[in-house]
Amino acid sequence: MHEFSAACSIVDTAVEAAKSNNATKVSIVNVEVGEFTFLVPEQLVFNFEIASRNSILEGAELRIKTVKGRLLCNDCRFEGESQIDPNIPNQIAVFAPMKCPKCGGSSTKITGGKDFVITSIEAEIAESTAG
Numbered sequence: 001m002h003e004f005s006a007a008c009s010i011v012d013t014a015v016e017a018a019k020s021n022n023a024t025k026v027s028i029v030n031v032e033v034g035e036f037t038f039l040v041p042e043q044l045v046f047n048f049e050i051a052s053r054n055s056i057l058e059g060a061e062l063r064i065k066t067v068k069g070r071l072l073c074n075d076c077r078f079e080g081e082s083q084i085d086p087n088i089p090n091q092i093a094v095f096a097p098m099k100c101p102k103c104g105g106s107s108t109k110i111t112g113g114k115d116f117v118i119t120s121i122e123a124e125i126a127e128s129t130a131g
């Protein structure tokens, strides 16, 4: 359900953006997805196709760019890219505290990569008939 609610949110935002630009059909939606969302790109694309049915987005391609998460460590003040332990499955990593890649401490704060944003939308714009 995680991917489905994310897909619905992307669809809603893209539909609003397309409408406000007088788009008649959306062909591509570009999104940046943070590492800490733990969204699976394949699942997100699949759910996007379902969520976009019967909307202006139907048949549009969802292009996903994954963005690295960022951490701030309370122990050593390290701030930078996270390193997700490849031995921990995503389902568990969602709930586990992120370890500092520098000192190994788990007193960390996530400072980036927790959300997803639409970076651009490619759409067909209705020709103005005013005149």
Ligand SMILES: [Zn+2]
Pocket (backbone or CB within 6 Å): 073, 074, 075, 076, 077, 078, 100, 101, 102, 103, 104, 105
């Ligand atoms: Zn640290």
